[in-house]
Amino acid sequence: MKHDESTSTTDRPRVVILGGGFGGLTAARALKRAPVVVTLIDQNNHHVFQPLLYQVATSALESTDVAFAFRSLLRRQKNTEVLMGEAESIDPNGRVVHLSNGHAVPYDYLIVATGAQSFYFGHPEYKTHAPSLKTVRDALDIRYRVLMAFEQAEQETDPVEQRALLTFVVVGGGPTGVELAGAIAELADHALKRDFRHIDPTRAKVMLLERGPHILPMYPANLQAKAEKQLAGLGVEVRTSIGVNSVDEFGVVIGSDRIMARTVLWGAGTVGAAVACSLGTPVDRHGRIEVASTLNPPGLSNVFVIGDAAALVQDGEPVPGIATAAIQGGHYAAHAIVKRLQGKPVEPFHYWNKGQLATIGTSRAVAMLPARVHLWGFPAWLMYLTVHLVYLSGFRTRVRVFLSWIWSFLTWARGARLIPSQVEGRAFEAADEEEAPPPLGVDEHHPAPPSH
């Protein structure tokens, strides 16, 4: 019986999925009962719930709250294997993916879900000084920089340098930039408020720079205005129509002005992953693969490109690079492969706009819903919480994240305050706990005189 199964398995068409983000993971799961063999290839051993990554960067959540081991997610899916490795190039003629470890993985169908990476407008050297937020590693790196800036400011005696340490610049006013700026302002104003003896964290300055005339460019004008007002309420200095000339270790240069800031974060641009370009089909100016309405690049009917890796125009408008679009693309690609195997016709992909949300600190958000419904403030924030809890993987994580949020909301404490272990070491997290436990804490027999 077992032998029969494995024999029939090797005869099945091979579906290779590159990338386990929202699109790739959805496609893998949607192929659970399909008569194919699925191989999911990812550089990491985990799926990342990207919309909440900024909360890991700002100590509100832990990495385990937003990262989930693929093997564990796909354990019960017997037709699927997970391959941890880096895809280096695709050979669409030979129908094979080459990995950086020298292995070659053949496919009958390929789903390219390699996402987008940060783009520094031709200045990759900025990355050292201004990390972006794409992976859990990025999030822990940002957390490290932000918390270390306060630690160093506490020990700094030069007031100019201390001010630079307490200045945080976020470049790019898209949702990631808005969420990061808001969360850093709240971290300084509340979570760290009473933790230092020589600096006042509430005097930290958070600036959000946007090249265009308004932050959240894809949102309608009324929500842009609401978001700017809500950010101002958190003490974030929003500056629009501002082009950054350069970024270095001292901060950013705008025209002839220099903003002295030891922490600069980049939320400004993205570009498709390089491996997708090795398909050799046309890409747009953001490095995304141009696809037809069937999500195939020209001439490659057995290759599907989904999510942020694809440049797709529908009804004259580009499909946005957001999680819901990637999820829908993943479902579609899986569906199309099964139809194809059955010899049935495949309808074109249709993106169903479910709206977009951006949160601004704890208890505020803006929401752009279908049918021109706009929400902001507390109702939008409640909607944000609900949607993200529903979409989060797994019951246990939902409970944990929900409890973390409740806890933060009630106490302002941040559950995951980073730690630089050693210079060459790996960053990790340390919890924020206010309560003194009895056994280690108060010594009842201790005859301490009253302090005065």
Place this chain on the structure above:
Amino acid sequence: MKHDESTSTTDRPRVVILGGGFGGLTAARALKRAPVVVTLIDQNNHHVFQPLLYQVATSALESTDVAFAFRSLLRRQKNTEVLMGEAESIDPNGRVVHLSNGHAVPYDYLIVATGAQSFYFGHPEYKTHAPSLKTVRDALDIRYRVLMAFEQAEQETDPVEQRALLTFVVVGGGPTGVELAGAIAELADHALKRDFRHIDPTRAKVMLLERGPHILPMYPANLQAKAEKQLAGLGVEVRTSIGVNSVDEFGVVIGSDRIMARTVLWGAGTVGAAVACSLGTPVDRHGRIEVASTLNPPGLSNVFVIGDAAALVQDGEPVPGIATAAIQGGHYAAHAIVKRLQGKPVEPFHYWNKGQLATIGTSRAVAMLPARVHLWGFPAWLMYLTVHLVYLSGFRTRVRVFLSWIWSFLTWARGARLIPSQVEGRAFEAADEEEAPPPLGVDEHHPAPPSH
């Protein structure tokens, strides 16, 4: 009012505490209401709950469950400041501590709580191949190695190399070695059981090597036998009276035998931290400072050495290097400083033996309690859980750890399965979630044929 306070504060005696482990943190807290200014210096920004570190190393807990930011723990203690930095040397004549960043911190009283570090018996080069478990970084490094060994074995085609990847050697049969070996065996047998397609994780081999005739040398013979039996029940191969001749990238050499193992962990020896030796007073052969019954090194009545940093003999027996001894030392040092300031006599330190516990996988342990009470198996394990939950810092962490344990006990899932982000990157954690979330998961409209 505020001015008066700060003026009186600067006139107070300065107590500097080196190291924020159990001893140092207890001392800082016990000085909360004392008329002194306290400076706690630690390389990290967090206290580590070391007894549970092996659970971070084996994916059962997250780093935030066992690491707590000092600033947060000591937030309400106005007479205390936290200084993140590395103490390089102590000048007992000048009464000053020199930090590696060039700063000098003067003191009136010094509490040396620098703990112990791993000792490789004169072979520091072993450390690369056989990490030990002292810090959160160590724990994440071990977790990385263990989980990556399974990932690599899954892709390995050479059966000899695959076997080496699935062989885990723990050197040293003390509590840490016993706990690590048991937890790795359980990880392989349960948590990872169904996660791979080309290897069977339950066939992984875990070996525990002990130089002496029995594991847990400080325990009585009946509990040693129980522990060996419980480990055997988990499939751990315990080998005693075994001296390791060398450790390299291929495994360990014992006499003329070589054990091929890609993962070797070190739990064999400890030595006092180097900075403590700069006091210039006598040390024992483990590099621990010899102290009188007042915990002062000879001739230095304003210096207290506590916890693992101290070599103390009481009633003819060495005080063990365990958390309870360090906690009691911290209380004593704080108490003694206050008495001294009041001009009162100080009684000698007396270590109160509360017993020792070691756990062997989930649901088994051995406990050596006062009055020769011995426990083992499930009752000892329940005691272990209770004691550690009570001692853990903070209500929130207790709830989280308790839930993690319940969850693991019921499902065998491991909540914190590591991730190597990128080669040069920092390690972090990813959650282990079995449940498929509805929105990303099943596609009801997906016409997949039944798999067979």
